[in-house]
Amino acid sequence: MKREIKITNDGSKTLFINELNENYHSHHGALQEAEHVFIKNGLNLINDYEINILELGFGTGLNVLVTINEYLKTDKNHIINYFSLEKYPINESEINDLAYFKLFDNPELKNIYQKIHSAEWEKSVEITKGFTLKKIKCDFFDLKNIALPKINLVYYDCFGARVQPDLWEKPLFEMVANTMDVNGLLTTYSSKGSVRRILQELNFKVEKKQGPPGKREMINAIKL
Numbered sequence: 001m002k003r004e005i006k007i008t009n010d011g012s013k014t015l016f017i018n019e020l021n022e023n024y025h026s027h028h029g030a031l032q033e034a035e036h037v038f039i040k041n042g043l044n045l046i047n048d049y050e051i052n053i054l055e056l057g058f059g060t061g062l063n064v065l066v067t068i069n070e071y072l073k074t075d076k077n078h079i080i081n082y083f084s085l086e087k088y089p090i091n092e093s094e095i096n097d098l099a100y101f102k103l104f105d106n107p108e109l110k111n112i113y114q115k116i117h118s119a120e121w122e123k124s125v126e127i128t129k130g131f132t133l134k135k136i137k138c139d140f141f142d143l144k145n146i147a148l149p150k151i152n153l154v155y156y157d158c159f160g161a162r163v164q165p166d167l168w169e170k171p172l173f174e175m176v177a178n179t180m181d182v183n184g185l186l187t188t189y190s191s192k193g194s195v196r197r198i199l200q201e202l203n204f205k206v207e208k209k210q211g212p213p214g215k216r217e218m219i220n221a222i223k224l
Contacts (some may be wrong), residue, residue, distance in 0.1 A: 005097050009213070013098050015060060015090065015223045020163045024059050026189070031103050033189060034066045036212035038155045041220055043070055046153050049078045054148065054153040054179060056140050056167075058086035061116050063155055064133060065100050068112055072130055079130045083148055087139050089121075092222030097199040140167060143175045150181035156188035170198045177202045177223060185200070191217035 003015045010029030016022070026033040043051075055063055064082060071080055090098075100111040112127055119125040124134045140158065154176055158167040167173070168190065176186065186204065188195070189202060189212065196206045196219060204221040211218040 022163045033212040038190045051080045052149045053082045053153045054151045055084040058084035082133045151179045155187040186221040
């Protein structure tokens with residue numbers, strides 16, 4: 001599918017798929033959305049020494065970068081193992097054009113951005129001390145066949161239900177739930193009533209949170 005670069009309202013870039021009429025990130029602000037949903041309402045709520053993160057899906061790599069940026073602000077007295085699924089990786093030209101490292105003040109992030117995207121698929125790669133990334137090229141529904149440690153935090157960042165409704169139905173959420181540890185957190189930009197009901201059926205405690213710019217609500221769900 002053909003993709004093009006677009007500028008979102010906070011000045012950060014995203015990819016747009018013409019065929020689906022769908023952005024990879026919110027047009028209100030790609031960076032703002034990632035930091036609000038996955039850092040403020042995700043990573044910053046986890047206190048475990050070893051944090052295993054599962055992301056659906058890798059996309060442009062922005063969520064990995066904002067996670068590392070936040071990690072580098074801490075005293076790094078914990079470690080992060082980050083697993084990210086993606087069926088359609090972006091290409092080198094798109095990686096260079098997005099240049100997300102320019103959004104941050106930390107000069108380390110230029111090299112880190114390059115390491116994220118050059119990391120070999122299917123292998124665990126230490127991107128920076130204490131932070132390991134494993135990119136897995138697969139369909140999300142292959143998750144049941146992937147060996148993972150117990151997951152503490154899920155970034156549920158699939159394309160919207162308008163274009164890929166099957167990604168927001170019970171079978172995939174059940175696979176994700178089966179990877180998670182008790183008290184694990186799933187965070188997503190979605191606030192659909194059907195999603196809340198599915199998660200409740202799967203024994204999650206679901207909480208509606210204030211959404212990122214341009215969106216009234218989002219969901220946090222804790223596995224009981």
